[in-house]
Amino acid sequence: MMPVASPARLQEFTLELATNVVHECKDQPGALINALHKLQETFGYVDEAAMPMLAKLFNLSRAEVHGVTSFYHDFRRSKPGHYTIRVCQAEACQAMGSEALTTAIKQLLGCDFHETTADGNFTLEKVYCLGNCACSPNIMVDKQTYGRVTAESFRKLTATLASKAQSSKEGSK
Amino acid sequence: MLTRIYIPRETTASSLGAELLVDAIVTEAKYRNLPIEIVRNGSRGACFLEPLVEIETTSGRVGYGPVQQEDIAELFDANFLSGGKHRLALGNVEELPWFKNQERLTFARCGLIAATSVDAYKSLGGFVGLHNALKKDGKAIVQEVLDSGLRGRGGAAFPTGIKWRTVMDAVDVQKYIVCNADEGDSGTFSDRMIMEGDPLSLVEGMTIAGIAVGATKGFVYLRSEYPLTQTILNEAIVNARAAGYLGDNIQGSGNSFDLEVRMGAGAYICGEETSLLESLEGKRGEIRFKPPLPALKGLFGKPTVVNNVISLATIPVILEKGGKHYANFGRGRSLGTMPFQLGGNIKHGGLVEKAFGLTLRQLIQDFGGGTASGKPIRAVQVGGPLGAYFPDALLDTVCDYEEFAKVGGMLGHGGVVVFDTSVNMAKMARFSMEFCANESCGKCTPCRIGSVRGMETIDKIVGAIDDNERNKQHIILKDLCETMESASLCAMGGLTPMPVMSAVKHFKGDFQ
Numbered sequence: 001m002m003p004v005a006s007p008a009r010l011q012e013f014t015l016e017l018a019t020n021v022v023h024e025c026k027d028q029p030g031a032l033i034n035a036l037h038k039l040q041e042t043f044g045y046v047d048e049a050a051m052p053m054l055a056k057l058f059n060l061s062r063a064e065v066h067g068v069t070s071f072y073h074d075f076r077r078s079k080p081g082h083y084t085i086r087v088c089q090a091e092a093c094q095a096m097g098s099e100a101l102t103t104a105i106k107q108l109l110g111c112d113f114h115e116t117t118a119d120g121n122f123t124l125e126k127v128y129c130l131g132n133c134a135c136s137p138n139i140m141v142d143k144q145t146y147g148r149v150t151a152e153s154f155r156k157l158t159a160t161l162a163s164k165a166q167s168s169k170e171g172s173k
Numbered sequence: 174m175l176t177r178i179y180i181p182r183e184t185t186a187s188s189l190g191a192e193l194l195v196d197a198i199v200t201e202a203k204y205r206n207l208p209i210e211i212v213r214n215g216s217r218g219a220c221f222l223e224p225l226v227e228i229e230t231t232s233g234r235v236g237y238g239p240v241q242q243e244d245i246a247e248l249f250d251a252n253f254l255s256g257g258k259h260r261l262a263l264g265n266v267e268e269l270p271w272f273k274n275q276e277r278l279t280f281a282r283c284g285l286i287a288a289t290s291v292d293a294y295k296s297l298g299g300f301v302g303l304h305n306a307l308k309k310d311g312k313a314i315v316q317e318v319l320d321s322g323l324r325g326r327g328g329a330a331f332p333t334g335i336k337w338r339t340v341m342d343a344v345d346v347q348k349y350i351v352c353n354a355d356e357g358d359s360g361t362f363s364d365r366m367i368m369e370g371d372p373l374s375l376v377e378g379m380t381i382a383g384i385a386v387g388a389t390k391g392f393v394y395l396r397s398e399y400p401l402t403q404t405i406l407n408e409a410i411v412n413a414r415a416a417g418y419l420g421d422n423i424q425g426s427g428n429s430f431d432l433e434v435r436m437g438a439g440a441y442i443c444g445e446e447t448s449l450l451e452s453l454e455g456k457r458g459e460i461r462f463k464p465p466l467p468a469l470k471g472l473f474g475k476p477t478v479v480n481n482v483i484s485l486a487t488i489p490v491i492l493e494k495g496g497k498h499y500a501n502f503g504r505g506r507s508l509g510t511m512p513f514q515l516g517g518n519i520k521h522g523g524l525v526e527k528a529f530g531l532t533l534r535q536l537i538q539d540f541g542g543g544t545a546s547g548k549p550i551r552a553v554q555v556g557g558p559l560g561a562y563f564p565d566a567l568l569d570t571v572c573d574y575e576e577f578a579k580v581g582g583m584l585g586h587g588g589v590v591v592f593d594t595s596v597n598m599a600k601m602a603r604f605s606m607e608f609c610a611n612e613s614c615g616k617c618t619p620c621r622i623g624s625v626r627g628m629e630t631i632d633k634i635v636g637a638i639d640d641n642e643r644n645k646q647h648i649i650l651k652d653l654c655e656t657m658e659s660a661s662l663c664a665m666g667g668l669t670p671m672p673v674m675s676a677v678k679h680f681k682g683d684f685q
Contacts, residue, residue, distance in 0.1 A: 002190055002193075003187070003190065003192045003193055029454075029455075029473060030453060030454035030455035030456075030473070031455055032455035032456075033435070033436070033437075033438055033452065033455050034435065034436070034455075036438070037397075037436055037438065058455070067457050068455065068456060068457055071440065071457040071458060071459075071614075072437075072438035072439055072440050072458070073438070073439035073440060074397055074438035074439035075438060090359030090360075090558065090608075091359040091360060091517065091554055091558060091590050091601070091604070092359050092360045092516040092517040092588075092590045093359075094601075094604070095516075095517035095518040095590055095591060095592045095593070095596065096517065096518055096545065127398060127439070128357065128359065128441060128558075128608065128611075128612070129357060129358065129359040129360075129361075129398065130184075130398050131184065131356060131361070131362040131364075131365040131398065131399060132184055132185050132188050132220075132362065133359060133360045133361070133362055133514065133516030133517060133522070133588070133590065134185065134220035134221065134362070134514070134515060134516045134519065134522025134523050135185055135188060135189060135220055135223070135522065136516065136517060138188065140398070143400040143401070144187070144188075145184050145187065145188040145401075146188050147185065147188035147189050148189070
């Protein structure tokens, strides 16, 4: 058995909420990345419409804000699925068969990296090292790392996660 | 009688179900009407035993592991609260050879105590180093660090004391201490382990650094892949502040120092110090030209100490026991201890802190127990994705900075990744180039373009129709690697050739 968290509660993007969320970053020096993290935590991604607001807040050009956002792998530009699954592709996990695991995961979810499953439950991403290299191969679901993952344990895990996602969809109706 | 139970609150243990154990044990104990107290420690570093549950008994801490939720009722039946016999029983944990044969200085407390408790930290020598430092002036503190022989544990191995002296001697109204916690190298997790298991040692180390060089503000740049670490580290900072070990007038000394944790955003390059500084300033993580050195013009253009987590977390023990005591460990110019991390295809993976001087084979065989698969070892990569691949014949290399350099490798951050005979080394070499192409900041051409050309060239080598064509491509790859090595702005492009060329050198047969 593995721990299973409910999907993160993401808000629908509004410029007003976005402005409120990043407001506290205003007086911290160099806090643009903090602000981007806050937006992503709230909405699941960084909406294009937030860019001019960020530029104004930090006294930067829109191009600079865009440049920072696009530089970092973490920042998404579109809404993710209920859960984001990251599969480690680095050497230690490769030594324990992450390549075969990755193939199995893609097949099971029916999507490739940077894509979301048709039911909107899972977004698949790659990651280079989760710092759990003695228990490879590793994946991360939202903020929870899972060690020594097999295709079978992944299937069970995502089945449980899918039912959680389903009940959260019903709950929000 | 109240029984104290230790269950790690830590990424490895959590990744294998530790959080479920907490609930299961509490429920079962309540049901059986047994009074217990659960302490959330860090990991002791034996990842292969996680989740490791320890019981405090009259004859020391008795371990059970790896424990799964399903085992809990059975463990209670076996009377594990009194150290009862069970198939998962490990006996007194301190007596296990894995721990007994280590030399723990930096990690002395890790896994032993409630990770974020100031009282627990102080009960095992915590903050003694800081109190000693408060009695000294900056020069004397820096001298202790110089005497210890400590070299940057992030990988570059630059003498920590010299860096500190440069910042101390710089004159400015504001200076900074920056902790590089962007532990991106595959196969490394010592930074994470100490930040989760003994975060106050990092807080103390950074505070001492601040007092030594005259900095009042510190930043920990933590990678976003470590969310649990972020929570634990922030708790430790809050607790240290409440106890007067951070903030204004630390312990009534008149010194002020405070800390802030800032999260990275998934860019490997931000582990390079100038790129990290750019990122801390809220910019794209692009490399800066050096000079000026960050020690003179670092964060926001101010004199800045940038040290790795392990370097900083080692400072308290140096100030507690003296630089000379620390320098008694190790050999030659590699003094002190190194937290080695055994990962990949390894039976007993985890963290082994030892003085420099043992061989790679001793680490992998004596501690690691060989491969997890049981197949023979084919290759070992030491020092992360920019480190060399060693064949079996080089496993008797002694672990110290100079010995590794002699055989074309580097110790780096101490990560050791083991591969069995199923590995294809041409594939691994291609991966090194691919990784560099993915993670290059793009500022310099040898790295940005060279890595892509490297990938293509390795594909051409592998797909060559005859030896003549293959050899031609090998010449191109070698030339390309030499260009990247000597013309790249930083270690990313400069060291990517190391794994690639070591794979070519030691495993040429795979490039067919």
